[in-house]
Amino acid sequence: xxxxxxxxxxxxxxxxxxxxxxxxxxxxxxxxxxxxxxxxxxxxxxxxxxxxxxxxxxxxxxxxxxxxxxxxxxxxxxxxxxxxxxxxxxxxxxxxxxxxxxxxxxxxxxxxxxxxxxxxxxxxxxxxxxxxxxxxxxxxxxxxxxxxxxxxxxxxxxxxxxxxxxxxxxxxxxxxxxxxxxxxxxxxxxxxxxxxxxxxxxxxxxxxxxxxxxxxxxxxxxxxxxxxxxxxxxxxxxxxxxxxxxxxxxxxxxxxxxxxxxxxxxxxxxxxxxxxxxxxxxxxxxxxxxxxxxxxxxxxx
Amino acid sequence: xxxxxxxxxxxxxxxxxxxxxxxxxxxxxxxxxxxxxxxxxxxxxxxxxxxxxxxxxxxxxxxxxxxxxxxxxxxxxxxxxxxxxxxxxxxxxxxxxxxxxxxxxxxxxxxxxxxxxxxxxxxxxxxx
Amino acid sequence: xxxxxxxxxxxxxxxxxxxxxxxxxxxxxxxxxxxxxxxxxxxxxxxxxxxxxxxxxxxxxxxxxxxxxxxxxxxxxxxxxxxxxxxxxxxxxxxxxxxxxxxxxxxxxxxxxxxxxxxxxxxxxxxxxxxxxxxxxxxxxxxxxxxxxxxxxxxxxxxxxxxxxxxxxxxxxxxxxxxxxxxxxxxxxxxxxxxxxxxxxxxxxxxxxxxxxxxxxxxxxxxxxxxxxxxxxxxxxxxxxxxxxxxxxxxxxxxxxxxxxxxxxxxxxxxxxxxxxxxxxxxxxxxxxxxxxxxxxxxxxxxxxxxxxxxxxxxxxxxxxxxxxxxxxxxxxxxxxxxxxxxxxxxxxxxxxxxxxxx
Numbered sequence: 001x002x003x004x005x006x007x008x009x010x011x012x013x014x015x016x017x018x019x020x021x022x023x024x025x026x027x028x029x030x031x032x033x034x035x036x037x038x039x040x041x042x043x044x045x046x047x048x049x050x051x052x053x054x055x056x057x058x059x060x061x062x063x064x065x066x067x068x069x070x071x072x073x074x075x076x077x078x079x080x081x082x083x084x085x086x087x088x089x090x091x092x093x094x095x096x097x098x099x100x101x102x103x104x105x106x107x108x109x110x111x112x113x114x115x116x117x118x119x120x121x122x123x124x125x126x127x128x129x130x131x132x133x134x135x136x137x138x139x140x141x142x143x144x145x146x147x148x149x150x151x152x153x154x155x156x157x158x159x160x161x162x163x164x165x166x167x168x169x170x171x172x173x174x175x176x177x178x179x180x181x182x183x184x185x186x187x188x189x190x191x192x193x194x195x196x197x198x199x200x201x202x203x204x205x206x207x208x209x210x211x212x213x214x215x216x217x218x219x220x221x222x223x224x225x226x227x228x229x230x231x232x233x234x235x236x237x238x239x240x241x242x243x244x245x246x247x248x249x250x251x252x253x254x255x256x257x258x259x260x261x262x263x264x265x266x267x268x269x270x271x272x273x274x275x276x277x278x279x280x281x282x283x284x285x286x287x288x289x290x291x292x293x294x295x296x297x298x299x300x301x
Numbered sequence: 302x303x304x305x306x307x308x309x310x311x312x313x314x315x316x317x318x319x320x321x322x323x324x325x326x327x328x329x330x331x332x333x334x335x336x337x338x339x340x341x342x343x344x345x346x347x348x349x350x351x352x353x354x355x356x357x358x359x360x361x362x363x364x365x366x367x368x369x370x371x372x373x374x375x376x377x378x379x380x381x382x383x384x385x386x387x388x389x390x391x392x393x394x395x396x397x398x399x400x401x402x403x404x405x406x407x408x409x410x411x412x413x414x415x416x417x418x419x420x421x422x423x424x425x426x427x428x429x
Numbered sequence: 430x431x432x433x434x435x436x437x438x439x440x441x442x443x444x445x446x447x448x449x450x451x452x453x454x455x456x457x458x459x460x461x462x463x464x465x466x467x468x469x470x471x472x473x474x475x476x477x478x479x480x481x482x483x484x485x486x487x488x489x490x491x492x493x494x495x496x497x498x499x500x501x502x503x504x505x506x507x508x509x510x511x512x513x514x515x516x517x518x519x520x521x522x523x524x525x526x527x528x529x530x531x532x533x534x535x536x537x538x539x540x541x542x543x544x545x546x547x548x549x550x551x552x553x554x555x556x557x558x559x560x561x562x563x564x565x566x567x568x569x570x571x572x573x574x575x576x577x578x579x580x581x582x583x584x585x586x587x588x589x590x591x592x593x594x595x596x597x598x599x600x601x602x603x604x605x606x607x608x609x610x611x612x613x614x615x616x617x618x619x620x621x622x623x624x625x626x627x628x629x630x631x632x633x634x635x636x637x638x639x640x641x642x643x644x645x646x647x648x649x650x651x652x653x654x655x656x657x658x659x660x661x662x663x664x665x666x667x668x669x670x671x672x673x674x675x676x677x678x679x680x681x682x683x684x685x686x687x688x689x690x691x692x693x694x695x696x697x698x699x700x701x702x703x704x705x706x707x708x709x710x711x712x713x714x715x716x717x718x719x720x721x722x723x724x725x726x727x728x729x730x731x732x733x734x735x736x737x738x739x740x741x742x743x744x745x746x747x748x749x750x751x752x753x754x755x756x757x758x759x760x761x762x763x764x765x766x767x768x769x770x771x772x773x774x775x776x777x778x779x780x781x782x783x784x785x786x787x788x
Binding site for chain 2: 198201202205206208209212214236239240241242243244245246
């Protein structure tokens with residue numbers, strides 16, 4: 001859109017693109033790249049290996065992918081279609097993101113391909129210097145454009161995938177279970193870092209309101225390495241629940257770990273900790289005023 | 302005595318029900334505290350429920366004011382229960398690092414009144 | 430690159446090809462100033478990233494000039510080894526002419542420069558502008574007096590403001606325009622009139638003129654900064670509530686989660702209270718962020734006594750008034766990024782950021 005409104009700079013900026021169609025250079029260029037497809041693709045694959053990129057892939061996968069990418073690349077050069085380019089980039093991203101490919105690798109391989117092709121164009125046209133200049137002028141903006149679009153699409157796609165994964169993990173990992181009237185159980189499984197502790201607390205708090213819970217049993221049997229930071233997250237969860245009028249019982253904390261936490265200075269006095277889930281549920285029912293199964297003073301301090 | 306638009310203090314039996322109706326700034330909170338503490342004395346209330354459901358933020362000053370009220374009420378022989386703290390507000394309070402230790406809380410007004418009855422039943426005569 | 434950002438903005442996705450077309454231009458500018466090829470590549474990418482992120486808010490015709498200016502800036506900030514954004518964030522409030530002019534264009538803080546710039550207007554321009562801005566006269570009554578129409582007066586006022594901004598920048602930067610073309614170009618950019626920009630060939634001039642390239646940046650970013658920043662003067666208790674409501678509104682508009690909105694409002698409340706308690710007056714500025722992703726930035730600043738020991742003030746339990754000592758450390762826990770700059774006797778600026786997402 002800026003082309004017509006600002007002719008001077010545009011003309012100064014990208015002389016190349018204009019000549020491209022007039023000279024019929026583009027078909028010539030594309031034909032050359034098609035003709036030497038096998039050799040150039042192998043050269044490219046070799047450079048990728050040298051640069052230690054895409055190491056997550058087997059050599060078969062590598063052959064398949066590089067062939068596909070190569071053909072797409074040339075096609076985009078030929079048609080210049082932005083839609084095709086974006087579509088291709090998104091496709092590529094979808095295929096390679098699950099294999100753990102990083103952004104720098106994608107940018108890296110596309111730039112390598114750009115260079116391999118540029119070098120081959122150079123070899124072909126080196127005897128006619130002015131033609132070479134025109135060919136490279138035509139090639140470079142198009143190739144840069146491809147690199148840029150691929151990188152942008154990859155990052156977008158990657159972010160989308162990550163968001164999706166985070167959402168599903170979040171839903172799976174912190175179920176707030178209403179066991180009986182006014183009683184919730186929150187079994188935590190997996191690593192409890194700050195971000196997860198926050199999500200879990202927010203979820204628990206809204207659960208408390210929805211179910212009008214008076215008592216919550218938080219079971220941490222499934223949390224590995226309960227250390228000072230995990231304990232501090234739990235203290236905040238307990239505090240926040242209490243502000244909503246609900247008592248929290250922590251179960252699944254072994255006496256040894258509890259002892260260690262106290263030794264390093266974690267204040268467990270506000271936490272009602274009970275060894276196992278069964279004991280925790282009995283304590284919860286006692287707090288709720290239901291029949292007391294046993295009363296052996298397992299409550300916290 | 303009190304501005305009905307900002308907060309209200311109503312008597313219900315032996316208890317006072319104080320409701321905050323809108324976000325209060327610091328000086329309005331101070332006035333709320335003064336009015337409520339005065340009413341606790343004047344009405345010889347045994348219990349106080351403070352409903353803060355309308356507050357979208359309880360920052361350090363707001364929390365401290367509520368704690369001060371509870372402490373002053375205790376000195377006048379009344380038990381205080383804070384009710385209606387919203388989930389997000391509760392979360393922000395602990396993230397902020399508030400020491401929420403001594404204040405009694407409940408989910409809502411109904412629970413708060415029940416909590417008051419429980420507290421008073423446990424210690425029929427709070428102090429001389 | 431990640432800045433392409435938020436979901437569902439079709440205009441941004443079709444902006445990228447245009448940005449790609451800028452690559453040769455940007456490369457030429459950078460390569461002329463930086464010898465090392467790898468660095469050139471880096472800087473070109475950085476420039477494009479910034480242009481890409483700004484594509485949505487820069488007028489379509491101004492994308493190239495914007496890229497030119499950005500490329501020069503990126504090179505310059507590489508030499509300075511200092512990111513412009515950071516420099517802004519940590520700036521203590523200062524009533525003397527500060528190094529970066531754009532915020533002052535908005536705030537009009539630098540009175541001396543404004544006064545000097547005013548004298549450079551024509552008598553008629555000045556009188557009309559002052560009657561409108563200072564005395565609060567409306568365009569209709571001014572039109573009657575001047576024998577003109579309200580629309581014409583409004584247009585003239587816009588041109589005058591555009592000129593004032595240009596003159597203000599020249600004064601506060603202490604530069605004389607090196608060529609005769611500079612003023613018309615800057616004026617065209619300041620007024621945002623695209624037709625006029627074409628007539629004076631603004632884009633080419635920005636390529637050639639170092640001074641204008643530098644000066645034009647705040648002028649081009651002006652519109653945006655004014656649109657999405659909310660300023661709340663903080664002088665008393667009631668302003669604390671106003672400040673947190675302003676933050677709440679913007680955060681809601683940016684679709685933050687309810688939990689995050691409450692965290693942000695609480696942090697703003699703490700910082701605004703610090704201003705009231707320690708400095709009597711100051712301001713809270715709430716700004717939308719687009720880079721590297723959607724977020725909200727809050728700057729709380731005052732010209733009060735300052736904090737003698739920032740490190741200590743950031744520790745829990747430290748407090749100089751009868752609060753709970755949660756002010757700074759508490760607010761820091763609520764936000765994603767937090768920076769305090771304070772100078773004894775000069776004032777304090779707290780800059781905090783929350784990014785939208787995860788929670």
